[in-house]
Amino acid sequence: MIKDYICYLGYEWGVDCSNIPIRISKRMTNTWGHYTFNARTFKPLEFVFSHFLLDGSYTDEEIKSVLKHEFCHYYVNTLHKKDCKHNHEFQKACKFLNIDGSRYSKLKISENLKNYISSRNKYKVTCNKCGITFFQKRLPNHCTLENYNKNYRCASCKGTLEIKPIK
Ligand SMILES: [Zn+2]
Numbered sequence: 088m089i090k091d092y093i094c095y096l097g098y099e100w101g102v103d104c105s106n107i108p109i110r111i112s113k114r115m116t117n118t119w120g121h122y123t124f125n126a127r128t129f130k131p132l133e134f135v136f137s138h139f140l141l142d143g144s145y146t147d148e149e150i151k152s153v154l155k156h157e158f159c160h161y162y163v164n165t166l167h168k169k170d171c172k173h174n175h176e177f178q179k180a181c182k183f184l185n186i187d188g189s190r191y192s193k194l195k196i197s198e199n200l201k202n203y204i205s206s207r208n209k210y211k212v213t214c215n216k217c218g219i220t221f222f223q224k225r226l227p228n229h230c231t232l233e234n235y236n237k238n239y240r241c242a243s244c245k246g247t248l249e250i251k252p253i254k
């Protein structure tokens with residue numbers, strides 16, 4: 088289904104996606120999908136999707152929104168021969184496909200994924216500024232729950248962090 092849909096999007100936009108490898112990752116829990124490309128030529132390397140996106144917890148529409156997001160990365164990076172990230176060109180492509188172009192997915196974390204994450208992590212960290220969430224197996228050395236947010240800031244926006252044990 089994934090391959091077919093990506094190829095269909097490509098067909099609609101006049102690009103051939105049939106040779107781009109698609110990989111399903113069993114361990115990908117921090118994001119639903121990822122597009123990688125050669126940093127010099129901007130030729131596609133692969134699409135990777137989380138197994139948790141495809142475990143029956145999400146509707147076809149939800150899955151398709153993730154596929155569209157990654158397709159847009161592929162399309163604009165290849166077209167403009169640069170890493171467009173979530174820039175204006177990327178947003179335009181997303182708008183065309185009727186998806187929200189934000190960096191963070193609005194998909195709710197399924198019970199399956201929640202269980203998987205809590206079986207492998209002890210702490211959940213949320214950025215107070217940009218809202219990114221990630222998980223930690225343990226606290227860094229010499230760090231306590233109390234002083235964690237004094238010592239660490241969000242890697243992407245430098246906002247303050249809030250750490251909570253996962254029950
Ligand atoms: Zn993205």
Ligand SMILES: [Zn+2]
Pocket residue numbers: 214215216217218219241242243244245246
């Ligand atoms: Zn942040």
